[in-house]
Amino acid sequence: MKHGCALVLLAACGASGHPDAPRTEVPASLARTWQYSHLSSLENCDELGRCEPAYGFIETYRFEADGHFAYAQLYKQNVGNCKQASTIDASGGMTVEGATLTFYFTSARQTHTDTCAPSKDFDLEPEISPSSCTYSVQSGSDGPLLGLAGADGELSKDPLGQSIVYGVTSAW
Numbered sequence: 001m002k003h004g005c006a007l008v009l010l011a012a013c014g015a016s017g018h019p020d021a022p023r024t025e026v027p028a029s030l031a032r033t034w035q036y037s038h039l040s041s042l043e044n045c046d047e048l049g050r051c052e053p054a055y056g057f058i059e060t061y062r063f064e065a066d067g068h069f070a071y072a073q074l075y076k077q078n079v080g081n082c083k084q085a086s087t088i089d090a091s092g093g094m095t096v097e098g099a100t101l102t103f104y105f106t107s108a109r110q111t112h113t114d115t116c117a118p119s120k121d122f123d124l125e126p127e128i129s130p131s132s133c134t135y136s137v138q139s140g141s142d143g144p145l146l147g148l149a150g151a152d153g154e155l156s157k158d159p160l161g162q163s164i165v166y167g168v169t170s171a172w
Contacts, residue, residue, distance in 0.1 A: 021093030021104035023067025029137045030096070031065040034146045034166035038158050044078040052078050057158050061146075061166065069094045069103060075159060082116035090128060101148075102132040143168050 035058065042054040055077040062070040073088040090108040094101055105128040113121050133156075136147045146166040148156050155163040 021106050022095050022102075023093035024095040024097070026063050026065050026067055026094070026096055028065070029144065030135065030146070031063050032144075033060065033062045033169050035060045035169040036158070036164045036166045038160070038162065044080070046081070054078055055159075057160075059158075059164065059166075060169070063094065067093050067095065071103075082114065084112070084114045086110075086112045099134045099136065100132055101135050102130055104130050140167065 037056070037058040039056040040054040043051040044054045045051040053076075055075070057073075057075050059073045060071070068091070070091040071088070072090075073086075075086045077084045088108070088110050090105050092106040093104045095104075108126050108128045109124070110126050111121075111123045133148045133150055134153075135149075138145050138147070144167075148164070148166070150156070155165070158164055
């Protein structure tokens with residue numbers, strides 16, 4: 001997955017972040033919960049006829065006015081009788097300077113499960129380096145839309161290579 005506003009994960013024995021993470025006030029247009037989701041139109045059905053999307057991806061950012069943020073990502077894939085799920089949950093402080101966001105992580109957790117290869121399962125508290133990106137908020141037909149781009153100016157991409165544009169959600 002190409003991620004324009006990348007979370008750089010470094011495996012570590014325990015999570016260590018920035019306990020006194022820098023924070024600045026977040027503009028009102030940005031201070032809300034943003035979500036992107038993509039579910040496959042293809043289905044994977046079991047022997048009892050229960051069907052689920054073949055794969056799905058959800059990514060959510062919550063930006064608070066005081067500079068706190070939370071991030072969650074879920075990727076699920078169902079192939080035959082095998083089910084895989086990967087998650088990332090992180091939080092910390094953020095600064096906003098013009099159109100640049102910088103995230104300073106105080107906690108993080110990354111998990112992966114695979115019913116057909118349980119030896120590849122893991123549950124880590126990785127160290128995450130500070131991460132910066134640029135943002136833009138634009139009007140959409142269903143409300144504001146958020147774009148996050150890396151240093152190369154490209155929008156973040158989902159596992160299928162689709163550009164991610166986040167919409168406002170009340171979930172979380």
